[in-house]
Amino acid sequence: MIRSPLTNPYLLILPGFLLAAFIILWPLYQLGTISLNDVNRFGQLRGFNGVENYVAVFTDPDFLGALWRTFIWTGAIVIGTLVVSVPVAMILNEDFYGRAIARVIIMLPWAVSLTMTAIVWRWALNGESGMLNSGLHGLGLIDQNIQWLARASTAFPVQIMIGILVTVPFTTTIFLGGLSSIPDDLYEAAKLEGASRWQTFREITLPLMKPFLNISIVLNMIYVFNSFPIIWATTQGGPANSTDILVTYLYKLGFRFGKLGEASALSVMMFVLLLAFTVLYVSLAMRRERT
Amino acid sequence: MKRTALRTAVAGAALLAAMGWAHAETVRVTVAEYSSKTGPYFEEAAKAFEEANPGSEIQVEVVPWDVLLQKLTTDISGGANADLSIIGTRWLIDFVDQGIAAPLDDYLTQDFKDRFFPVFLEPSVMQEKTYGLPVAASARAMYYNKDLFEQAGITEVPDTWDELAEAARKIGALGDDIAGFGLQGKEIETDVYFYYAFWAYGGELVEEDGTSGLDSDAGYKAAEMYKSLIDSGATQPGVTSYNREDVQNLFKQGKVGMMITAPFLSNQIKEEAPDLKYGVAAIPAGPEGDRGTYGVTDSIIMFENSENKDLAWKFLDQLFTTEWRAKFTSGEGFLPVNPEVAAQPAFADNADLKEFTALLPDARFAPVIAGWEEIAATTSDAVQTIYLGNGEAKATLDAAAGEINSILGN
Structure with missing residues (x-):
């Protein structure tokens, strides 16, 4: 068979590659350049200075705190979302009266912009006039207002909860797609054999859902790691940097303090970190699948 | 046509x-x-x-x-x-x-x-x-709620921080959701809210030798005074969750006896809470009569x-x-x-x-210094730490002053 040069696979992916390169690689190159230079407040390069920016970021005590919190933030939201979304998706996959409405309600938060959701939560969490406190009051659960955002010990868990809440719709959608691809006869056969619900879940649902679980974990990891609006709208990383994650810290570094060199260095580090984690996870998941 | x-x-x-x-x-x-x-x-x-x-x-x-x-x-x-x-x-x-x-x-x-x-x-x-x-x-001046003053039996508008503390405690005792002194503890100008007292106690942001003035008696006293207001319930609870607008909102709702802010609050009150009886007075002075507003x-x-x-x-x-x-x-x-x-x-x-x-x-x-924003943020972090009770006033301010000095290039 003679292959026309027009069907050469490399040629076919070239336009897509060029577009991606323009959008992803060019800024990355720029970022790399800035991070290796002495940069003034306005992003103008003032000469090569090696890894000084990277060293400056590493020696900043706020950086390590933010790094550690980023892991907690990402891990808690990704796992929390998983734990919530699997049962929700399974319930929504059952046939019951009003399912269509239930599905819409679950998906609804997805339609609202993340910043909006975060601002609404900021109001809801207000100590004196917030909905949450007045709701808890009404239920008789508290008799003194809780100042949710005043300290990290209450603010950060609440922020994580908001994070889970806004990640659930997307994840549930993926899982619903996955569940509907599992053929019904498998369940029927299992039922005939007398398998319990837990057994069907462990032996049929979970293994067949694995690719969907994996993709949702990878995608959520990327989204959540870089998620800025929730923390920024509620506490701006405060009080005293105690709820900063890397992105909010990055924003302060770059746009508040005007240290664009250090901010670029941090961006590069975040990119590498996220890439490494994603590659690690994907390769682990793939290896398990093959065996 | x-x-x-x-x-x-x-x-x-x-x-x-x-x-x-x-x-x-x-x-x-x-x-x-x-x-x-x-x-x-x-x-x-x-x-x-x-x-x-x-x-x-x-x-x-x-x-x-x-x-x-x-x-x-x-x-x-x-x-x-x-x-x-x-x-x-x-x-x-x-x-x-x-x-x-x-x-x-x-x-x-x-x-x-x-x-x-x-x-x-x-x-x-x-x-x-x-x-x-x-x-x-x-510039900044002190707003006070005349009705709350009357209820608490305060006839004179406080002119020193000591008088303010006393008045704030009296007003704070009026009810659970009433605060004597509205203290800002979050976001932009959190540091400035601290400077009002700091200046009154004779502090200077940058001292003559070009180092930070936070690690001075004025700094410690101002921080301890604010902290004691918080601890005695004279401020609104959870100060670190209130930015300037939040405190202003409390004031407009008549829940705060005194607060320090900019002239535009008058306009907002006129539009949003026209019935609120309030007055504007100078920011209180310190023991030596020092006084400072933020321009x-x-x-x-x-x-x-x-x-x-x-x-x-x-x-x-x-x-x-x-x-x-x-x-x-x-x-x-x-x-x-x-x-x-x-x-x-x-x-x-x-x-x-x-x-x-x-x-x-x-x-x-604000002093004309390159990197002022970072100094302001460092100060805000320090006072938040103190307000939360996560650090002693002196130790926290000394550490902040050290950081600021390195930004100032000393």
Whole structure:
């Protein structure tokens, strides 16, 4: 068979590659350049200075705190979302009266912009006039207002909860797609054999859902790691940097303090970190699948 | 008939626009959105200017305060900045150091300078050149709720911090949801709220030897005083979850006895809580009679890389006429920066504004230091730590002073 040069696979992916390169690689190159230079407040390069920016970021005590919190933030939201979304998706996959409405309600938060959701939560969490406190009051659960955002010990868990809440719709959608691809006869056969619900879940649902679980974990990891609006709208990383994650810290570094060199260095580090984690996870998941 | 008229009009307008386009000299202006009135005001000014100067075009970009510096940074690094922009005067040093702002001395006639109170022009003079014109000026004073004062049996408005603490405790005892002193503990100007007491105790942000003044007796005393107010329930609970607007909202709801903020709260009260009985007084003094209010000016600057400097100046010239200044100043609730505006009855007879202008001799402006924003953030973090009880006043302020000294280059 003679292959026309027009069907050469490399040629076919070239336009897509060029577009991606323009959008992803060019800024990355720029970022790399800035991070290796002495940069003034306005992003103008003032000469090569090696890894000084990277060293400056590493020696900043706020950086390590933010790094550690980023892991907690990402891990808690990704796992929390998983734990919530699997049962929700399974319930929504059952046939019951009003399912269509239930599905819409679950998906609804997805339609609202993340910043909006975060601002609404900021109001809801207000100590004196917030909905949450007045709701808890009404239920008789508290008799003194809780100042949710005043300290990290209450603010950060609440922020994580908001994070889970806004990640659930997307994840549930993926899982619903996955569940509907599992053929019904498998369940029927299992039922005939007398398998319990837990057994069907462990032996049929979970293994067949694995690719969907994996993709949702990878995608959520990327989204959540870089998620800025929730923390920024509620506490701006405060009080005293105690709820900063890397992105909010990055924003302060770059746009508040005007240290664009250090901010670029941090961006590069975040990119590498996220890439490494994603590659690690994907390769682990793939290896398990093959065996 | 009507149709044809419309069509002719549209065609005519299109033609005019096309002709205008051919000659149009465009001046882009970035303005900070102080309130919902800012955008319309500048649009109106632009329109009036375009009518008076055919062939010119003014493009106004309204940007929220919070992201103004970010937008300017991005614009400048991409070479896409406007010709004129409003900036916080405390940022000006960076703009001057990097050659971004253009000196205005070639345009500034004595006659033009006389339009301003000299005290407001001073902050934008650097290296003996003037780089900005004060577009907005503000100071801080203490607002107090007259009804709460009466209920708590307080007859005298506190004039020292000791009296304030006592009054705050009395008012705080009135009820669970009533706070004596509204203390800001979050976001922009958290550090400034601390400076009011710090200055009263005789503190200086940057001492004569060029080091931070936070690790001084004034710093420790001010921090301990605030902390004791928090601990004794004289402030609203959870101060670190309240930014300035949140505290102002509490004040408007009549839940706060005293708070320190800018003149624009008067305007907000007039619109949102007209029944609130309040007064404006000086910020309390310290034991030695020291007193300090925070003076802030925003400047409008011209960019060095602007291609239409003459036209841009002409627009500035219009903005700083008495007519346009009066309109802006009363709309936004700022202090008048021009004597002629200040002499107008609307300002001269305003009791609230008088309190603010009386404080101006004590006004301190943010020090002109490159990297001031970072110093302010370090201070805010330190006072938040103290307010939360996560650190002793002395140890925390000493550590913050150390960090600030390294930013200052000592």
